[in-house]
Amino acid sequence: MTQEKSLTKPAVLTPEEAEVRNVAFTTRLEDFINWSRKNSLWPLPFGTACCAIEYMSVVSSHYDISRFGAEVVRFSPRQSDCILVLGTVVEKMGPILRQIYDQMLEPKWVIAVGVCASSGGFYRAYHVLQGIDQIVPVDVYVPGCPPTPEGIIYGMMKLQEKISKGGIVRERDRHKLTGK
Amino acid sequence: MSEIDTNLLENKLPGFAEEFAKEILQVEDYRGDLSIVVRPDCIRKLVMGLKQKFGFEVLMDLFAMDYLKWDPPTPERFAVIYNFYSLSKKRRVRLKVFLNEEKPEIDSAHDLYASANWFEREAWDLFGINFKGHPHLKRILCHDDFEGHPLRKDYPSDGYQRLKSAIPAAGI
Numbered sequence: 001m002t003q004e005k006s007l008t009k010p011a012v013l014t015p016e017e018a019e020v021r022n023v024a025f026t027t028r029l030e031d032f033i034n035w036s037r038k039n040s041l042w043p044l045p046f047g048t049a050c051c052a053i054e055y056m057s058v059v060s061s062h063y064d065i066s067r068f069g070a071e072v073v074r075f076s077p078r079q080s081d082c083i084l085v086l087g088t089v090v091e092k093m094g095p096i097l098r099q100i101y102d103q104m105l106e107p108k109w110v111i112a113v114g115v116c117a118s119s120g121g122f123y124r125a126y127h128v129l130q131g132i133d134q135i136v137p138v139d140v141y142v143p144g145c146p147p148t149p150e151g152i153i154y155g156m157m158k159l160q161e162k163i164s165k166g167g168i169v170r171e172r173d174r175h176k177l178t179g180k
Numbered sequence: 181m182s183e184i185d186t187n188l189l190e191n192k193l194p195g196f197a198e199e200f201a202k203e204i205l206q207v208e209d210y211r212g213d214l215s216i217v218v219r220p221d222c223i224r225k226l227v228m229g230l231k232q233k234f235g236f237e238v239l240m241d242l243f244a245m246d247y248l249k250w251d252p253p254t255p256e257r258f259a260v261i262y263n264f265y266s267l268s269k270k271r272r273v274r275l276k277v278f279l280n281e282e283k284p285e286i287d288s289a290h291d292l293y294a295s296a297n298w299f300e301r302e303a304w305d306l307f308g309i310n311f312k313g314h315p316h317l318k319r320i321l322c323h324d325d326f327e328g329h330p331l332r333k334d335y336p337s338d339g340y341q342r343l344k345s346a347i348p349a350a351g352i
Contacts, residue, residue: 091343092323126330126339127322 031164037081037107038163041070041156044080044104046097049087051114051146063149068156077103082159083136084152088116089129101136109139109163111155114146121145185209189216193234193273200226213274220260220277224287227262227275231292236264236273239289242299244307248333257281260309262289285310288317306331 013021045055058065065071074080077100089097101110112132115121118141120130132138139162142155185207189197192214197204203226206217218226230236240263247254256278264273279286288311289296300311301320308329311317319326323343328335 091341094343124338124340126326126335126341128340130340 034164034166038160039069041068041082041109041159042072042074042080043070044074044077044083044100045086046083046100047086048089048093049114049116049146051086051117054146054149055084055086055113055152058149058152063153065153065156068153068160070156077101078105080104081107082109082111084111084113085117085132085136086113088121088123089132089135090127091129092127094129094132094135097132098135109159110136111140111142111159112138113142113152113155114144116145118143189214192271196229196234199229199233213272215274215276217276217278220279220286223275223277224289224292227289227292230264230273230275234266234273235268236266236271238265238267239263239293239295239299240265240272242289242296242303244303244309244331246307246331246333254278258284258307258309260286260303279309283310284308285312287312288314290314305329308332 045052047055057063059071059073070082077083081104083101083104085097101108110132112118116123116128117132118138120128122145124130129135140155140159142151144151147155184197184204186197188209189204189207192209196216200218200222203218203222204216205219208215208217227239242260242262245259245261247257247259258279258281260277260279262275264275266272277286284307286309288300290300290311290313297314297316298320300309300314301317303309304311304314304317305319305321306329322330323341325344326341328339330339
């Protein structure tokens, strides 16, 4: 028993080791980078309908998305890493969404907020894109018409979960077009 | 077709019945809204008359209707409706023309009212009404790859069409 314990943990620490343990901890580089990424998302709101109104209350003081480190809303794809598609995207809007997504720098994530962005919603008609995943790769779908602010926050938390689980190199390769 | 109520027209638009006696087919006053059904061939004359002689400075709206399987049946399948407003007289009037199914076309009013330009493009895009003499009659709402006219009643309600150029070259 005592022998086993000594394999994983030295029974007695040298004074130097003890000092290091008091001031530092060890982790994996991947975990550390993901931890910093998920707590500092810079959202780009691609707001086209009422979901964007819900998002306004999410970033405002009452629901306060800054508790999750995602309150710095940027309207430039160059300064953001998480695009939230908030609302109906019509077929004609598709290339614009794709271009904005392409202009964003890696790493980048996409949240489809509301049923219109996720699947076309009740617009089963001649003009509406039946889900933005036909144009851009989506990480999180938030259901609702429109979703509640709690729903959008939950979607952000799910994205944080996804970011913390993913690897840094693999994440970057994920967006490369494989040509399959 | 009901008889033309000239008294009503004379009260609402003095002089109009006299001026365009040949063109007027039907007059209707629904809850104070005056609608006049007219012949399509002289629409430019009527529109110009309303603008210059009757003081209707604004073309508020121009749109089309598809009366397919309408009950009671209308004289023709399509209609183009002009909504005019007079700023000086605070009065509105609506002109309506019926166009046949095979060849729905009518003279453009883009040079009489600037607002007619985009309205006519919209009616072309969604209903396929051909406006003769329009300088730039192309789609305004639907994308360029679109085929057909989606607000026609015989267009399928889920007739969704992809914009070909929207699909990225390498998948997703």
